[in-house]
Amino acid sequence: MAIYKEFKDKVALVTGGAGGIGKATVRKLGANGCKVFICDISDAIVNTTIEEIQSEGIDIDGVSVDIACEESVQAMVDACIKRYGKIDYLVTAAGIYKDKKLTEMTFNEWKQTIDINLNGVFLVTHLVLPQMLERKQGSIIVFGSQAGIRGSALHTHYAATKSAMQGFARSLIYEVAASGVRINCVAPGVIRTPMTMNGSPEKMVKWLESIPMRRFGEAEEVANVIAFLLSDDASYVVGQTIPINGGSVVNT
Ligand SMILES: NC(=O)c1ccc[n+]([C@@H]2O[C@H](COP(=O)([O-])OP(=O)(O)OC[C@H]3O[C@@H](n4cnc5c(N)ncnc54)[C@H](O)[C@@H]3O)[C@@H](O)[C@H]2O)c1
Numbered sequence: 001m002a003i004y005k006e007f008k009d010k011v012a013l014v015t016g017g018a019g020g021i022g023k024a025t026v027r028k029l030g031a032n033g034c035k036v037f038i039c040d041i042s043d044a045i046v047n048t049t050i051e052e053i054q055s056e057g058i059d060i061d062g063v064s065v066d067i068a069c070e071e072s073v074q075a076m077v078d079a080c081i082k083r084y085g086k087i088d089y090l091v092t093a094a095g096i097y098k099d100k101k102l103t104e105m106t107f108n109e110w111k112q113t114i115d116i117n118l119n120g121v122f123l124v125t126h127l128v129l130p131q132m133l134e135r136k137q138g139s140i141i142v143f144g145s146q147a148g149i150r151g152s153a154l155h156t157h158y159a160a161t162k163s164a165m166q167g168f169a170r171s172l173i174y175e176v177a178a179s180g181v182r183i184n185c186v187a188p189g190v191i192r193t194p195m196t197m198n199g200s201p202e203k204m205v206k207w208l209e210s211i212p213m214r215r216f217g218e219a220e221e222v223a224n225v226i227a228f229l230l231s232d233d234a235s236y237v238v239g240q241t242i243p244i245n246g247g248s249v250v251n252t
Contacts, residue, residue, distance in 0.1 A: 002224075004231045008033035011084040012230075013077070015039050015067055015124055016094030018049040020193020021143075021226075024219035025091050028227045030058030037080040037087075038062035040094065067094040067120035068112075077127045089230045090128050090140045092121045095161075097195050099154040110157050117161035121168065129176065136180040139230045142169055144187035144241050150249050162187070166241045173239035182238045184229045189245025191217040212247030 012029045016022040017038025026036045030053060040046050043064045053060045061083050065076040080087060095117045100109060121142055132138025147155050148162025169185040176183065190196055190207050196216075199207075208214060222244050228234055229242065243249055 002228065002231075002233070004032045004227060004233075006232050007227075007230075009035065010088040011035045011037065011080070011086050012089035012091060013037050013039070013080050013087050013124075013128065014091045014093060015065070015120070016092075017062060018045040019093060020195060020219040021188070021191060021222045022091070022093035023049060023053070024223035025093065025226050026053055026060065027056070027058070028220070028223040029089070029230070030056070030060060032227070034089070035059040035084050036061075037084060039065040039067070039076045041066065065094075067124065068115035070123055073120070073123040074127060077124065081131070086135070087128050087131060088138060090125065090132075090138070091226060091230075092124060092140070092142050094120055095143060095195075097155070097158050100157070101154060102156045105157065113157040113161055117158065118164050121165065125172075129181070132181045133176060133179050138176075138181040139234075140172075140181070140183040141226050141229060142183065142185045144185045146187060146189040146243065146245050146249050149187055149241075149243065169241065170239045177238045182229075182234070184234070184237060184239065185241040186222060186225055186229070187241050187243045187245070187249075188222050189217055189243070189248045191219055191222055191244075193219055210248055211245070215246065217244060217246055 012034050014022050014026050017026050018040035030036050046062045046064050050060050050062055063076050063079045066072045142165040144165040145162035147159040152159050165185050169183045172183050225244050
């Protein structure tokens with residue numbers, strides 16, 4: 001496993017930090033000496049995660065947030081800066097994934113996914129970027145998906161937000177990369193987290209059959225790529241979308 005000495009005393013803000021990939025990322029960064037501030041949808045899951053991760057010797061704090069609410073995100077970023085004084089890394093893992101045919105989807109259902117998966121990334125990035133630009137350093141990860149690359153049945157809303165993350169990362173580099181701030185996008189396939197592992201047995205079999213490696217990914221396998229992209233080892237990698245999917249989509 002790679003060791004990232006430069007993570008020591010850096011500060012990472014991880015949205016959706018109590019979720020599958022968010023928590024694995026917190027562990028990976030924290031194990032390398034990074035201080036981690038998490039946010040997620042409720043006090044209960046944030047506090048449970050903080051207790052769990054603190055017991056592993058990691059410096060962690062956090063608050064609850066609704067990532068789709070401007071005031072809530074502002075309060076969360078303020079709390080992180082108050083606690084740790086800066087933000088070096090931003091990992092925007094908060095997201096939702098719901099099955100729905102477009103013809104059966106209400107406008108409110110469409111908007112909920114857009115608000116959390118897309119507008120939520122705007123809100124937090126918009127607030128965190130100025131201090132990164134001022135300090136001329138920082139690294140950001142946004143989340144695309146296999147669904148955003150090749151499409152996914154019942155997920156027009158979700159896939160639209162995930163394709164958008166690729167465009168977001170590709171475009172933001174023109175505003176930030178020359179100032180020493182990097183942004184990249186990860187595009188996981190099917191990863192074993194609470195988001196995906198509640199489907200029917202038939203759906204699971206169908207998914208497995210579509211993956212050349214014939215297994216689901218682990219959250220840690222995504223966290224490893226995120227840690228690399230955040231690290232100095234990826235110092236010339238910007239605006240890219242990195243698939244992590246056991247081969248289910250290649251040559252994008
Ligand atoms: N698991 C996969 O197979 C997979 C595949 C492709 C992309 N992704 C993306 O990876 C990211 C992490 O997903 P995961 O698999 O860890 O899912 P997860 O459901 O385990 O974690 C997502 C977290 O986001 C939080 N969240 C949801 N709405 C929120 C809101 N309004 N405000 C704050 N927090 C909110 C949830 O409470 C949850 O803890 C997501 O953006 C997801 O779309 C996951």
